[in-house]
Amino acid sequence: MKYWSQTFIPTLKESPADAEIASHKLLLRAGLVRKLGGGLYTFLPAGLRVMQKISQICREEMDREGAIELSMPFIHPVENWTDGTRWAAAREIMYRVDHAGAGKGRSKEPEFVLGPTHEEVITPLVKSEITSYRDLPKNFYQIGTKFRNEIRPRYGLMRAREFVMKDAYSFDVNDESAIASYNKMKRAYTAFFSRCGLKAIAVEADTGVMGGSYSHEFMVPAPVGDDDIVYCEESGYSANREKATSGIVPKDLADASPAGALEEFPTPGIVTIAALAAAPHNVAPDKQFKTLVYMGDGKPFLVVLRGCDDLEEAKLGALGFQLWRQATPEEIEPVMGAKPGSLGTVRGSIKNPAALAGIFADHAIRLVGNGTTGANKDGFHLRNVNVVRDLELTRFGDFRTVRAGEPDPKSGAPLKIARAIEVGHVFKLGTKYSEKFGAVYTDDQKQSHPMVMGCYGIGISRTLQAVIEQSNDADGIIWPWQVAPWQVLVVNLDPQDAAATELCKKLALAAESAGADVLVDDRAERPGVKFKDADLIGVPLRLTVGGRGLKEGIFEMKWRTSKDVAKLAIGDAEKLVAESVRSAASKA
């Protein structure tokens, strides 16, 4: 039992100006966190309690699936990263740590970094400690702080520079076993989010800089999310937009035969799809080929799309480059022979094709059949361009962004798109890291094999905010029972009255012995202030004791989710409170 006057819950009537979304405002107003700097937050007592509750639920679900808790350092020797597979990409987001003190500063490179994730630490550990198939599988996890120099921290805890994450790493003898480990984690995650009172759904996801073979993200639908999920209720398909595909290109689509001879025509000043679609040329965007130039690990490559489609940059990851970005006009012209706006991939029209790392075309350009594209000559385009006859292509792939309404690949029903917050991510990594760090085991035939890995993250602090985002009203937070900082709030309207104080204590003890965490509001505030604060901090069950009710022999019980106030007899108080607590706990 905690007394309000003995803890620290600084509530605010007004939202600080730098909070935009509901959950961010409520984090501050309900006294859960305070900002130190962009993406850096102090957890105040109530916020810390929620974090601990969420962590504990996570721990229980991980343990249930056989994962083993440990704790790795926040500070990593930089060698673990420079020796790894993704230093180039990872250094962009890592905080680097100099020698402490005013020392002599011997080295030019930093000697330490703050850990953004722990593959580079756990894999060497497992390499040196586990060598036999008899000791596998193993799945290690920890709950701790991660440091990432986010390009743009945002929305309070939603995307922070320093945040609390549960990360787990599984090691298996083969693919089959690794998939079993992966599925255990998916199961643990589903149970975890459900116990937190969150509606989270698993969607197919891109593997990004992690690499690996496949992955799922756990998403909380919310308009303030950073991701788009593509889904189809009929088929049950769901995927991150970065990964999603549609059935827009029929499987049995026949290639169009040439519609006529290739023909160059002047298009002075026309450098956009829209301009070519307008008079006088009137070439519909879905009859144009769009040619984009990217740099992959220093070498240019081309992506060809329909004029009406957008490139989904994440899908370029399938091409195998470590780093890629859009090429600059200065990089484009010497290779292509023209400036952006007049580019194309018709055979023989590229100035220096040998410089290219490849020409990759989206499947959907087959729908164009015969279309128009740039001539690689400023101010000229080519028409009657036939995909098969005329285009120079290395290979086809899926590169376009799916749009709402396109057919689902299986059912053909229209796909829908919704915004969502990513709260968890599971990856099947394969042997990428184990091979790099030499994490191998010996099998029963004395043969050596790389371990098959998986990694699994949950944003604990982000989950906390996602719960608030998903569960609030105009009056404040509505905490689900399991993650509430306190589950029962006993409001003493007359703290100077000995009988009221005594009854409050009795109610609090009854709730506590039934298994609830209890906060007693004993402040010398007016009733209105206490009721407003009670709603704001969102405690699920409120018990009110006041001199007036005391005279009538009643106290009040109110759930945060309901407007109804029950007036209950003091004589049955302990029994009624215990029953309510047990019933709420059993439903949660």
Added chain:
RNA sequence: CGGGGUGUAGCUUAGUCUGGUAGAGCGCCUGGUUUGGGACCAGGAGGUCGUAGGUUCGAAUCCUAUCGCCCCGACCA
């Protein structure tokens, strides 16, 4: 990193265009009246106007630089 905003008391902000020496509400302190949904009255404390230069008799206000924060884009749990 590019684009757009913004910085005045613990919080929300007025004043900036058109320079004249900073005002309100909440919160806080004192006293009183109140006491079931953010009370009222009286009094009070609290501000180098983000920072550094410059223009000017005079700068929160104009100019330059710089820093922080917020939002949009690429990135992530």
